[in-house]
Amino acid sequence: EPEVTQTPSHQVTQMGQEVILRCVPISNHLYFYWYRQILGQKVEFLVSFYNNEISEKSEIFDDQFSVERPDGSNFTLKIRSTKLEDSAMYFCASRETSNSYEQYFGPGTRLTVT
């Protein structure tokens, strides 16, 4: 069964550095999402992406964040200048069409900012 994949599984970076988290959504899916979960807190929506543009973003998703689908298969989340509070588990998800309801989640990337 097709699955969403994410790399790396764990990323350690220093404060102020740029990081790129990578996701490969399920191949025929059209909607893509990033969520994050700070340790001990709830899963929070960051951004959704459709038709090569952001369709919705949360207040968390400020100018430090950007998303891209550079080659038709990868979906990336970039954090330009990481802060300590960006340490979290980042989940990518994809959904097939506007008529489908299920979002399929990747295993997550644990980002640790030191």
Place this chain on the structure above:
Amino acid sequence: AQRVTQPEKLLSVFKGAPVELKCNYSYSGSPELFWYVQYSRQRLQLLLRHISRESIKGFTADLNKGETSFHLKKPFAQEEDSAMYYCALSAGTSGSRLTFGEGTQLTVNP
């Protein structure tokens, strides 16, 4: 604004006992409600959706619009049900986000 509340962070029951995981929501429109489950070291996966009204792994959930609740129930818990359970809400529009509750860690003891 969308909000989902799961009042119990931890829930522990014995095998064979009934289990109910509570979920309350607030949303001004007509939401879609979901239960997602995360077994140990596995990814989040959809357990069930209110519109489908089906029973998955013996779990059911009924949307109560009057009480704005979507509690998850199972009459006889099994050890393999031990997992983290998240209630989630979607505005139901195309491509819309999921808003999650805090999650309930269910432990089913032998």
